[in-house]
Amino acid sequence: MSQNRPVVVLVDAYTSGKYLPPEFTALGADLVHVQSTPEFMPSMPAPDLSVYRAALVHEDLEGTLLRLKEYAPVCVLAGQEPGVLLADQLAEGLGLPANGPALSEARRDKYLMGEALRVAGLHCADQLKSRDTDTLVRWAERTGRFPAVVKPLNSAAGDGVFICADAEEVRTAADGILDTETIYGDTNTEVLVQSYLQGTEYVVDMVSYEGRRHVCGVWEYEKRLLPSGRNIYDRDRLLAADEGPAPELIAYVEEALDALGVRFGPTHAEVILTPQGPALVEVGTRIAGNMHPAFHSAVAGGNQAALTALAYLDPARFLADHAGRRYGKLREAVCHTTSTTQSGTVESIDEGAVAELSALETVDRFDLKIGPGGTVRPTVDLYSSTLRIFMSGASMAEIDRDCRRIDEIKDRIYRFRETSAGAK
Structure with a gap:
């Protein structure tokens, strides 16, 4: 690695954050990784x-800033959600492009996020946060609008999110969240209860530089509600940028990002289109979790990781060629996340089942999320799903056909140790 190459700092480059280094490297940069916690999550x-x-490994802000100054970095950004706050602090402390400290907490804390939107006059859920379960229950009873949503303030991927049909379910969900840890190791000292946003949920992914944005994709969520009240991911379907509600969703997310002080970097926003208009579920200032560069480029003509690298390393080109523009849908596309009711320790992978999956016409690529020695458990959120499958075709009928076949194959992928295997 040349000492003369520009240096990019990534904080907590977990999951899809792994796609950022190749894109920055391709544009001539070296990278430094900062781990926000003593051990990996x-x-x-x-x-x-x-x-x-x-x-x-980050220990204190002053020390990490001092060590990073040796590399004279050109930018700092979060590789994934847990790195957002520290990346904001480091970028600000080094005088680099940054979204600023004033609303940094609101870009992670879901309660503060909602209140920032409310101040800006944007439609959003009614909400209350508290450590006291009785207070949360009384709020839900007083509003009288069930179902209600109960969830942690600072998690992601569906972790700890419950849709509650009545006050007693609110109490049970809140008691179950309080003082437990999120997937990022944070303790839930408070719980958030929100009004349920009725409507279809969408994703809007963007990249910003100096407040000017490129829209990378709008995806429609298909989720499945379990009897437990957990709403799990199933399929994300790519819309054309001018299809159905996409223009309205894009305009709303632009306003939401302005309200949250987002001027630089990638964003992944989840929005529900209610009868009263779009309402934000949450937005992360990092690339999308279901992002795969080659797949997204093939179906949408570009990808969020490559555009993020371009924005930071060649902002003039990004602003001239991409800011103010939107992706172009090239094929029907779906990201399919499979669920299971199985449990057990994985002994091996059934290569025959993998070959069947690979042979399906619309399957472009897929991730086996668990390897030998790993544990399968019944799916309750994104991190307990078993497969992530990227699919594309000339028609949705082709993708739907192969999804039905995937449902027949998915639970044969993992072979369990006999002593701990579970079954449907």
């Missing part, structure tokens, strides 16, 4: 640190 695969010039 066990809920996610550890980043591959071999692609970085250096890997630092």
Whole structure:
């Protein structure tokens, strides 16, 4: 690695954050990784640190800033959600492009996020946060609008999110969340209860630089509600940028990002189109979790990781060629996340079932989320799903056909140890 190459700092490059280093490297940059916690977070695969010039473990802000100054970085950004707050602090402290400290907490804390939107006059859920379960229950009873949503303030991927049909379910959900840890290792000292947003949920992914944005994709969520009240991911379907509600959703997310002080970097926003108009569920200032560069480029003509690298390393080109523009849908596309009711320790992978999956016409690529020695448990959120499958075709009928076949194959992928295997 050349000492003359620009240096990019990534904080907590878990999951889809792994797609950022190749894009920055392709544009001539070296990378430094900052780990925000003493140990890697066990809920996610550890980043591959071999692609970085250096890997630092954060202990205190002053010390980390001092160490980073040696590399004269050109930008700092979060590789995934747990790195958002520290990335904001480091970028600000180094005088680099940053979204600023004033609303940093509101870009992670779901209660503060909603209140920032309310101040800006944007439609959003009614809400209350508290440590006292009785207070949360009384709020839900007083509003009288069930179902209600109960969830942690600072998690993601559906972790700890419950849709509650009555006050007693609110109490049970809140009691179950309080003082437990999120997937990021944070303790839930308070719980958030919100009004239920009725409507279809969508994703809007963007990249910003100096407040000017490129829209990378609008995806329609298909979720399944379990008897437990957990709403799990099933399929994300790509819309054309001018299809159905996409223009309205894009305009709303632009306003939401302005309200949250987002001027730089990638964003992944989840929005529900209610009868009263779009309402934000949450937005993360990082690339989308279901992002795969090659797949997204093939179906949408570009991808969020590559555009993020371009924005930070060649902002003039990004602003001239991409800001103020939207992706172009090239094929029907779906990201399918499979669920299971099985449980057990994986002994091996059934290569025959993998070959059947690979042979399906619309399957472009897929991730086996659990390897031998890993544990399968009944799906309650994104991190307990079993497969992530990227699919594309000339028609949705083709994709629907192969999804039905996937449902027949998915639970044959993992072979369990006899002593701990579970079954449907």
